[in-house]
Every structure is written in structure tokens, then in C-alpha cells.
Amino acid sequence: MAPTALNNHLTVRNLACVRGERVLFKHLSFELNSGKLLFVQGENGSGKTSLLRTLAGLSLPTIGDIDWNTQTIKILAEDYYGQVLYIGHLASIKDELSPVENIQFALSLSGYRVDRSQVVGALDTLGVGRCADLPSRVLSQGQKRRIALAQLWLQDDPALIPLWVLDEPFTALDISMVEKLTQHIEKYVTSGGMVVFTSHQIPSFDVSLIQDLQLGQV
Amino acid sequence: MAPTALNNHLTVRNLACVRGERVLFKHLSFELNSGKLLFVQGENGSGKTSLLRTLAGLSLPTIGDIDWNTQTIKILAEDYYGQVLYIGHLASIKDELSPVENIQFALSLSGYRVDRSQVVGALDTLGVGRCADLPSRVLSQGQKRRIALAQLWLQDDPALIPLWVLDEPFTALDISMVEKLTQHIEKYVTSGGMVVFTSHQIPSFDVSLIQDLQLGQV
Amino acid sequence: MKSRHKRIAIIVAGIALLAIAATLLLQSFQSNLVFFFSPTEVIQGKSPNQGNFRVGGLVVEGSVKRDGTKVAFQITDTANSMNVIFTGILPDLFKEGKGVVAQGTQGADGVFVADQVLAKHDENYMPPEAADALEKAQQYNANKAAGEDK
Amino acid sequence: MNLFKYASPQTFYPLAGRLIPFFAIGAGLFIIYGLYIGMLVAPTDFQQGDAYRIIYVHVPAAWFSMFLYVVMAVYAILGLSLNAKLSFMMAKSIAPTGAMFTFVALITGAFWGRPTWGAWWVWDARLTSELILLFLYIGYMSLQAGIDDTRRSDRASAILAIVGVINVPIIYFSVKWWNTLHQGSSINTSGSSMAAVMLQAMLIMALGFWLYSAAVILTRVRREIEDRARATAWLNEFKD
Amino acid sequence: MNKRKISTPSLLWRVFKRDITVAWRRRSDITSVFFFFMIATSLFPLGLGADTHLLHAIAPSVLWVCALLSCMLSLPRMFATDYMDGTLEQLIISNQPLLLIALMKILAHWVISGLPLVLIAPLIGLQFNLSNNELQMLAFSLLLGTPSLSLIGGIGAALTLGLRGGGVLVALLVLPLYIPVLVFGAGAVNAVSIGMNATGGLSLLGAVLALALIFAPLTASYALKVAVE
Amino acid sequence: MNKRKISTPSLLWRVFKRDITVAWRRRSDITSVFFFFMIATSLFPLGLGADTHLLHAIAPSVLWVCALLSCMLSLPRMFATDYMDGTLEQLIISNQPLLLIALMKILAHWVISGLPLVLIAPLIGLQFNLSNNELQMLAFSLLLGTPSLSLIGGIGAALTLGLRGGGVLVALLVLPLYIPVLVFGAGAVNAVSIGMNATGGLSLLGAVLALALIFAPLTASYALKVAVE
Numbered sequence A, B: 001m002a003p004t005a006l007n008n009h010l011t012v013r014n015l016a017c018v019r020g021e022r023v024l025f026k027h028l029s030f031e032l033n034s035g036k037l038l039f040v041q042g043e044n045g046s047g048k049t050s051l052l053r054t055l056a057g058l059s060l061p062t063i064g065d066i067d068w069n070t071q072t073i074k075i076l077a078e079d080y081y082g083q084v085l086y087i088g089h090l091a092s093i094k095d096e097l098s099p100v101e102n103i104q105f106a107l108s109l110s111g112y113r114v115d116r117s118q119v120v121g122a123l124d125t126l127g128v129g130r131c132a133d134l135p136s137r138v139l140s141q142g143q144k145r146r147i148a149l150a151q152l153w154l155q156d157d158p159a160l161i162p163l164w165v166l167d168e169p170f171t172a173l174d175i176s177m178v179e180k181l182t183q184h185i186e187k188y189v190t191s192g193g194m195v196v197f198t199s200h201q202i203p204s205f206d207v208s209l210i211q212d213l214q215l216g217q218v
Numbered sequence C: 001m002k003s004r005h006k007r008i009a010i011i012v013a014g015i016a017l018l019a020i021a022a023t024l025l026l027q028s029f030q031s032n033l034v035f036f037f038s039p040t041e042v043i044q045g046k047s048p049n050q051g052n053f054r055v056g057g058l059v060v061e062g063s064v065k066r067d068g069t070k071v072a073f074q075i076t077d078t079a080n081s082m083n084v085i086f087t088g089i090l091p092d093l094f095k096e097g098k099g100v101v102a103q104g105t106q107g108a109d110g111v112f113v114a115d116q117v118l119a120k121h122d123e124n125y126m127p128p129e130a131a132d133a134l135e136k137a138q139q140y141n142a143n144k145a146a147g148e149d150k
Numbered sequence D: 001m002n003l004f005k006y007a008s009p010q011t012f013y014p015l016a017g018r019l020i021p022f023f024a025i026g027a028g029l030f031i032i033y034g035l036y037i038g039m040l041v042a043p044t045d046f047q048q049g050d051a052y053r054i055i056y057v058h059v060p061a062a063w064f065s066m067f068l069y070v071v072m073a074v075y076a077i078l079g080l081s082l083n084a085k086l087s088f089m090m091a092k093s094i095a096p097t098g099a100m101f102t103f104v105a106l107i108t109g110a111f112w113g114r115p116t117w118g119a120w121w122v123w124d125a126r127l128t129s130e131l132i133l134l135f136l137y138i139g140y141m142s143l144q145a146g147i148d149d150t151r152r153s154d155r156a157s158a159i160l161a162i163v164g165v166i167n168v169p170i171i172y173f174s175v176k177w178w179n180t181l182h183q184g185s186s187i188n189t190s191g192s193s194m195a196a197v198m199l200q201a202m203l204i205m206a207l208g209f210w211l212y213s214a215a216v217i218l219t220r221v222r223r224e225i226e227d228r229a230r231a232t233a234w235l236n237e238f239k240d
Numbered sequence E, F: 001m002n003k004r005k006i007s008t009p010s011l012l013w014r015v016f017k018r019d020i021t022v023a024w025r026r027r028s029d030i031t032s033v034f035f036f037f038m039i040a041t042s043l044f045p046l047g048l049g050a051d052t053h054l055l056h057a058i059a060p061s062v063l064w065v066c067a068l069l070s071c072m073l074s075l076p077r078m079f080a081t082d083y084m085d086g087t088l089e090q091l092i093i094s095n096q097p098l099l100l101i102a103l104m105k106i107l108a109h110w111v112i113s114g115l116p117l118v119l120i121a122p123l124i125g126l127q128f129n130l131s132n133n134e135l136q137m138l139a140f141s142l143l144l145g146t147p148s149l150s151l152i153g154g155i156g157a158a159l160t161l162g163l164r165g166g167g168v169l170v171a172l173l174v175l176p177l178y179i180p181v182l183v184f185g186a187g188a189v190n191a192v193s194i195g196m197n198a199t200g201g202l203s204l205l206g207a208v209l210a211l212a213l214i215f216a217p218l219t220a221s222y223a224l225k226v227a228v229e
């Protein structure tokens, strides 16, 4: 399947989110297509993370529907999850396993097997190739973050994984790394991928790709 | 005792600090007198917190001595601790107790009793008077931080508590609060107090009061 | 209070507690925390008056009477002795004149009905010849002593 | 000579490396010789027959289970009071060997108890307190393993080792203080109630166990030093 | 990218293997449950004093209760670290049913903390003077019963995920549910002791296991979703 | 500022009162230990079947072992929350000896989790057909013994502060040290059952308590310093 032929859409209709006794947002509707980047903005506590987790399938919408290509994701369940890559605040890295083992496991959860050499390649790209076989326990916070992001280099075929959901992917990264990640996301989107992300800093993406979503004005 | 009469000194001689297998700093010597502010600077992981904890008596120096008015603090023990106010990263606030109860307990640990009204007064100054009797569980991170700092308003007599050790006191505070705290610390120092603090932002203290200490150039 | 004074007070309290602990320990050694009781203790009523307990001592020479798997014998601590009956397999080291610990209940007739018999050997280790020689020597000494007494 | 010189890992590491082969060879020789005398030369016992030969393993193992615990506790005290890293490493390295000897004493005791007493196990004071010793060793090792930061794991487990040392005199004197099924001591200050050859074989075995402990413990300390100082330069001088 | 699809069994096997690997790398976790079992069982004879008969009579019950307790103590580990480091989220939105994944994790928990008990129990039984037949039945009943403990425990572990005071809370939730396993398990061994047929107890144990296999992964996986949401 | 000095006893009283207040506000903590004790003790009759004689004979041991276990389960609470929220640091650098402060916290722990057991135990003992004398001795031995459990447990709690898998680890460390308390405590009740004098066991319990009072706060406070450093 040629990347350009991809035409997926994520449709959100009349979504509301309640946490505790507070309504974080309501009447939220938008549509996202292949080749677009959704930039979710809003102040602390406005519900960005909550929205992304709902999109990823981690929590059910209080009110409203989310459809993936005309079918609601609640029904699709694993068939949908298999197509989404979600990277949240937590790095989901086991201290006892090495980075390579961690990444291989993470990929097998989406149903794929990759060779060690490929993983090491991705880690090299991210500048943490040296740590490939250390126990993850000894890594610093920033290194762990990079290892979690390495998945983006291994799951960047929009034909297999058409949607990335990234919660503050730029946190704890230094400038050169932010640059590299921006470019990689852009490449993925132009080759037909679809991305939802949040960030407190304004990233330098090609404006034509970006679709904005402002939360917090209930 | 008139504040101007205060003449305490904290002497650090040839101090070294080892954490894990790493030497954080060594050959550190300085002297601090009443009426001075020691501003400890250095990048992440350079050992600022470790130094402050050693000064407060929480960890023993690996090598070197710390003297309080000619006697080493190891021997003085409780007699020294009773004169120091240490506020670290953790707010030391129990979720089950109200802010007032928490503060009263914190003060009794330094051997003092204060009335409820005084505590509420201090909380008012800090803009959290409304929360005085809520269970601390429901407070936001920033509010907890302010409650921890309320002690500074209740323990600001240099004749009783001649030394404050403050680890990043400005974190999580908004601009007006930073201003207020800066002024309060300055007042304490000019009335004869002695302060050791760290911060990643440069505070606007009267330069003549400040004494600098740069860590991380071993 | 200066911290030095406080420390002294704490140490004094500690010493007082130590003294209490010591007296309590000494007191407890006079009572009975034991794996087994001797026949004398049983006769003095120091043993439990109901339920299972253990009796230990030496098997009286010539007291063992076997009847199939049933055995009857006497246990002595040299001062007193008591009758024991047991049904079952005895340990190999069960011998007249040697140590034994029996567990069971004491009937109204004073006979101890054992349901387990353990052999308790002493701390001597030597080859059989040496043991023989030693026994002979003791015999000889005993005879001699008896002779001298006369 | 500066005695403290040997208290630093840098000096100790090569020294231990030189000593280990001697200890290891000595251990092998003594244990083989001890077993030879014990199993083949020493006569049978007048009451227990050949079953008593377990003594040659049981008693030295029991001795070393207690002795090593005390040594471990002493190193723990030294470590805490002098802030000496090497002491902590010694204590840490002793524990597995001590636990092993405790286990051996328990197992051999059980196998000995079956033919002599007529029971594998009874809950008398000697046996119980020896079992507690095993638990203490295990607790010590688990605590060491459970804390990642070595400085803290050393100190925390040292505290535990010191608290547990109270158990050792209880084991030793249990046969005196309470009447137990376990026999009283055959060897004490007033001499021994064992035939000379038997005693001799047992002492040779004990010596063998001592050398074995030394070899194994020193090896473990060396490995510990390597682990902790992988980054430090001096180590490379002694490895090719 | 040169990636190959993997099959469902292969994915499940990886989930299982990963838990085992992690446990193996932190061996102290495994051994400490094991030793807890040994220590706890030895406490009872100490409390009882000398009576061998009594000891023998209560052995099945003591060993089974201690198996319950050790299994329960190791429960927080089943999902807690995955919850804290975010792996649980990834498990939930993996492309395989969470039900099966939860089952694999429960299975791994059993291998780590149930199986060792089955293996050591006969040795401990010796300290209580159990006969050969009884020892065999003890091991067999544990083999049949401990998987149910892990399964039922999985529900409790999932329900208390991330709660303060989780340890005692999980005990309160799970112990009452463990009672049938205890009654049938200890009952089977007791039956052998008094020379009766133990098949009744065993088949009930089997039934509990079958039921637990059906309902526990279902409930646990639902509880996991709730915990993460 | 209008501040008054407070005396050492007054400070210590505040430390004690605070722990009690916090526990009272989170009542589920207290009750769950309590219920654990009740559930765990009732597991044994379930495992044993209906033999009343047997039940009677094992009651002291079962009740004492369960007291040990419940006390042990509640140990992590003694210092853990203070450790996490930073209060422990403040306690260490307060102007009073940490030794005394640790003692007060241990005492509070006993009031929260030991004392309730002493009060409920006779009631549970009734279920095991214990006689009046035995019930009295049970309560009394627990009253004398449970403070030692809190004291010794304090050492374990301080040593395992903030560790992963702390629950099982604390069990491993603490249970062996609890054994003397168990032996003498259950022994005293057993002695009453078989019509013997229980003073031996009781005075040993007392001796253990005195020794624990000396060494436990010392060791625990040292361990706390190590944990925070």
C-alpha cells in the first residue's frame, strides 16, 4: 500500500470529560485525517492528558463518541488499539530489563517482532546506543525518555500504525533532540500518518500540517 | 537580646560529599556569619541538595567538619538542630491534618508552641488563610508549598532560630509570592539571621547581603 | 535541659531497664521452660496434670519387658523412677541404662502411656573397646571402693 | 608497618588474590584428610555404631554457622563505627557461607536425629535457635539484596546483623539452660569426652572448613570490590 | 522497517516470559515469599510447644493457611510495578484482549510465588511428622489449589491497585474469597490422615480452579481498566 | 512573635498525639488490622474441621501467631508516610533526641494496632472454647507481649523504609526476632491450659519487653537516620 493512498479519519463527536466533580470539557467535536497533526493546547489541568487518554482508548468517554473510519472505537477495541501508538507521561520502562528488551516487549504488544540490531539502530539515532544493554535502573530521567521515544522510529510506517498519540513528547529533551523529533514527526505525517500531541512549548512544524485544538474555555 | 548583637558563624572546613561511587564535591570550605545569605548555585545533580542536607544535620559529612560557633555540629546535635530551620523539597505535610495542625506540629518539633490565631495570621499573609482548616489532602501542590513556607513567618526571630536552610524555596510559587518571600528573607537577614539557600532562578536580593557558592567545578 | 543531660537521663533509664530485664531473666530460670520433665518433677507435681507432656531419664537396668510391639520399662533420674508403657518401634539407641525421652499422658494409676519414645544419648564418643575398658575400670574402682568401705 | 593500609580495598584486593589459592588448596587437603580419618580410620562408636560419623560434618558446620555470624556482626560493628567500606564488604561476603553452614548443620542434624533419636526434627531449644540463625542469615542477605544504594544497604543490614547476634549465645548455651533432646557439649573448657582419634578427625575437618570459608569469603570480597569499583582506575593494574 | 507480525500465542508467551525474567533479575522478590512461607509455618510449632501429635493434626491446616498468607503477601507485586511505570497502560491498549494478558500475568505470578511453595511444602511437612501419603497429598492439593489462589488474588490485586494501605486492604478482600480453597485443600490432606478418601476435596478444588480460570481473568482485567482510567 | 517554649515531655506527647490523630482520621487503617486478625484466626477452624479438642489445644498458638502477623502487616505504616512526605526529616532534626521520638511513634503504633488485638482476643478465644483462666492469661500475655512486637517491629520498619517489596522483606526480618515473644507468650497460655504455673513465661516476656525498650528505639532511630541520609 503506498503511503499516499492512506485515508483514515478519526472523528470526535460531542465529547465531554468529567473528572471528580469537575467538567473538564464538553461539546468537543473535530475530525482528523491522515497527513494531519492535531496540536492540543490548554493550561495546566485543562484536560489535555484526559483527552489523549480517551483517544488512545485508555478511558471511556463520559459523553460523546469517537469513531475510527466510521466505526466507534469502543466496538473496534483491540483492532483499533493495534493501530495506535500512545506514549504518555510514564515511560513504561521496567528497571530490571535493558532498553533493548523493553523496546522489544513494547513492540510485541502491538504485535510485531523486531531484531536487536534494529532496536540498537533506533537507540543510536537517539544518542543512547551506548545504554542498549544496561539495566534500565541506572539510566537518568532524560535517557529513559529517549528510550520510550525510540518506538517512534520503529513504528513509523503509517500503513501499519496510522495514528500516534503523544502526550508532551518534548519534555526533558535538549534542543538538538527536540529538533530531531520534530523532523521525524513531520516525516511520519507527510508520509500519511496522523498525530495527536500536546506540548507546553510551541513546536516548529510546517503550519500547513497543523490543526489546532484549544481546551479550557468551557 | 537585640538582633544587632547576634554574631553566629557557621564554618565549613574541607568538606567532601560522596554519593554512590561519585564524588559530588570536595575541599569545600567557607564561613558564613549572621546577617549574610549564602546562595548555593550549580547545575542539576551538582550536589546542592546534598550540601544543604549536610548543613541541616540530616546526613553526616563524608570528610570534613562543620562547626557552629566553634563547636562541631555532630557534638551539638539536638542543641544545633533546635536552632536551624530546614525546608526541603518535600513539604512534610500530613494529608490527614489541617494546615494549622501541620504547622503547629512542625513548630513544636523545634520546641515552640504557637496559637491558632498566629498560624492563621501567617497563612493569611501567604494567601492560603481560607484553607486553614481543610484537610491538607485536598490542597493543590502550590498551596502545600505555601503552607510549608508559612513556618518562615512564624520562626523569623534570629535570636531563637538563627539559621534558615532553604532548598529551592521559590519553586512552584507565582511572581507576587516570590516577591513577598524575597522581602521576608531579606528582612530576616538584616535583623541578624543567616540563610543558606539554593535556586535555579536568580533572586533579587540586596547584593551586599549575598555570598555566592558555586558547586560543580571539582 | 541540655542535650548532654538528656543523654545521661536516657542512659540511666536504660540501665534501670537492664536491671529489670536481668532480674526477670533470673527469676524465669527458676521456673520450668523445658523440653521434658524428670520423674522427680512429675512426682512432685511440677508436670502438667492433664494433656501430653514429656518425661526424660535413664532406662532402669533390667526393667524392659517386651510383648510383641508392646514395651514396658521404667525411667529414672536416679532419685525417683516411673513406669512407662509404649506400643510401637523403638529407636535403635534405646538401651537399658541409656537416656530416653518419652512423650505421652500419665494415667490415673501413675503409669505413663507413651505415644513416642526418643533416644537421648550422652555426650561420650569412643570406640566399643574403650567403652568396655572404661566400664571394667569403673567396675573395678567401684568394687575397690566398696572393698575399702568394709 | 601501617595496619590500616590493609583496610583499604586497593591494598586488600591484591593481597586477598595472593592468599586465596593457599586457602583453597589447604581446605581441599584438610577436608579430604579429615574425611579419610573420620570415615575410614576412626573406630565405630560404642553406642551409635557408624551413624555417629555424621559428627565430622555436623559439628564443624554447626561451629562455623555460629562463628561466622559473630564474625559478620563484628565486621558490621567495625563498619558502622569506623565507616570502613571493606568491613561492610566482608560482612556481606560472609553471610552466604554462614547460611550454607547453618543449613548443613540443620540437614546433617536431621539425618543424624532419625537413626539416633528416632525423629527427624523436634522443637527443642537447640534446634529451634539454630533454625532462627538460618532465618537471620536469610534476612540479612535479603535486606542487602533489597536495597539498591550500597551505602544504605551496607548500613541497614549491618544493624540487622548486630541485632541478631544475641541469638548466638542462646544457641550455644541452650543445652545448658534448658533440658533439650540435643546432647550437651562433648568439648568444653574442662576437656573432651571423645576418643582422641575422633576428636582429632573432627578438629581437622573444622580446620578444613575454616580454610574453605576463608577462600570462599575472600573470593566473594574480591568480586564485591570489583563490582563496586568497576569505574576506578587502580583495579586495572591488577587485571590483565 | 523490517518488522514481522507475531501470533497471539507468541505475544502471550512474551508477556509471561517478561514477568518471569523481571522476577528472576530481582531474585530477592521470589526468595522472600518462599522464606516467609518457611518462617510462618515454623511459627506454629513454636507456639504449640512439644506435642507431636497435635503438631501432626494441625499440619495440613497450618501449611495451607500459610500458603494462603504468603500468596496474599506477594499479590501487590502482580500488577503494581506495571501500574507505576506505565506498562499497564500499554498492556491495556495492546492489540490482544486484556483478558488473556491478565491471565498470563497471573500465571507468571503463580510460577513465581505459588509453585515454589508446592515444592518446599513436603520438606516442611517433614518437620510436622507427616507420613509419606500425607506429604504426597499435601503437595498435590497445593498444586491444584495454589493456581486458584493466584487467580482469585489477581482480582484483589487489581482492585487495590494504587491505593494507600493496599497491603492490609488486599488481605481483607482476598482472604474471605480464599476460604473454599483452604477448606477443600486442607480437607483433602486431613482426609488422608484419617484414612479416608480424598477425591471429594480434590474434585472440589478442581472445580474452584475451573471457576477461577473463567471468572478471575475477566474480573481482574475489568478492574485493571478501572484502575488505569 | 509570641511563641512559648515547650518542654520535652510536652513535645513527645505531641508526637504521640499526632500519630493517633492521623490514624483516627484514617480509621480504615485501624479497622483493617483488626479485621485481618479476626479473619486470619477464623481460617484455622475452617482448615481443621470441627474437632473442638484440637481447636482448644491450638488456640493459644493460633491467636498468638495471628497477633504476630497482624502486627507485622501494620508495620509499614509506622514510619512510611512520614518518610514519603518529609516529616521524618523534620523529626530527625528536631531539637529532641530521635530516640525518644521514635519511642513515641512506636508507642502510638502499639496503641493503634496492638491494643485492639489485646481487647478483642478474649472474644475470639471464646470461639476456641478457652476457659476463663486461659482467656485471662491470653489477654494478659498479649498485653505484655504486643508492645515488644511493636518495638521489635519498629526496627524492621525503619530498616525497610522506602524499599520495593518492603512488605515481604519486613516479614523476613521481623518474624525471626518475634519468635521469643511467641514462644513465651503462647507458652504462658499453654501452661495455664495444662494446669501449670505460667510465671516463667510471663517473666521472660517481661524481660524481652525491657530489653526491647532499651534496644529497639536505639536501633530504630539509627536505622531511620540511615534511611533518610
Ligand code: HEM
Residues within 6 Å of the ligand: D055, D058, D059, D062, D063, D105, D106, D107, D108, D109, D110, D112, D113, D114, D116, D117, D120, D121, D126, D127, D130, D131, D171, D172, D182, D183, D184, D185, D186, D187, D188
Ligand atoms: C537438626 C538437628 C540438629 C541441630 C540444629 C543441631 C545443632 C547443633 C549446633 C548448633 C551445635 C554446636 C553447638 C556447640 O558447639 O555446642 C551442635 C553440636 C553438636 N551436635 Fe547437633 N544439632 C542437631 C542434631 C544433632 C544430632 C541428632 C546429634 C547426635 C545424635 C548431634 C550431635 C551434636 C554434637 C556431638 C555436637 C558437638 C557438641 C560439642 O562438642 O560442643 N546434633 N549441634
Ligand SMILES: Nc1ncnc2c1ncn2[C@@H]1O[C@H](COP(=O)(O)OP(=O)(O)OP(=O)(O)O)[C@@H](O)[C@H]1O
Residues within 6 Å of the ligand: A019, A020, A021, A024, A042, A043, A044, A045, A046, A047, A048, A049, A050, A051, E229
Ligand atoms: N481521577 C481523577 N479524579 C479527580 N480529578 C481528576 C482525576 N484525573 C484527573 N483529574 C483532574 O482533572 C484535571 C485535568 O487533568 P489533566 O491531566 O487532563 O490536565 P492536563 O491538561 O494534561 O494538565 P497538564 O498541562 O498539567 O498536563 C486536573 O485538574 C486533575 O486534577
Ligand SMILES: Nc1ncnc2c1ncn2[C@@H]1O[C@H](COP(=O)(O)OP(=O)(O)OP(=O)(O)O)[C@@H](O)[C@H]1O
Residues within 6 Å of the ligand: B019, B020, B021, B024, B042, B043, B044, B045, B046, B047, B048, B049, B050, B051, D149, F229
Ligand atoms: N543515595 C544516593 N546514591 C547515589 N547517588 C545519589 C544519592 N543521593 C544523591 N545522589 C546523586 O547525587 C547527585 C547530587 O544530587 P543532589 O540532589 O544533591 O543535586 P542537586 O544539586 O540538588 O540537583 P538539583 O538541581 O536537581 O536539585 C545526583 O546525581 C544524584 O543522582
Ligand SMILES: [Mg+2]
Residues within 6 Å of the ligand: A048, A049, A050, A167
Ligand atoms: Mg498532562
Ligand SMILES: [Mg+2]
Residues within 6 Å of the ligand: B048, B049, B050, B167
Ligand atoms: Mg536539589
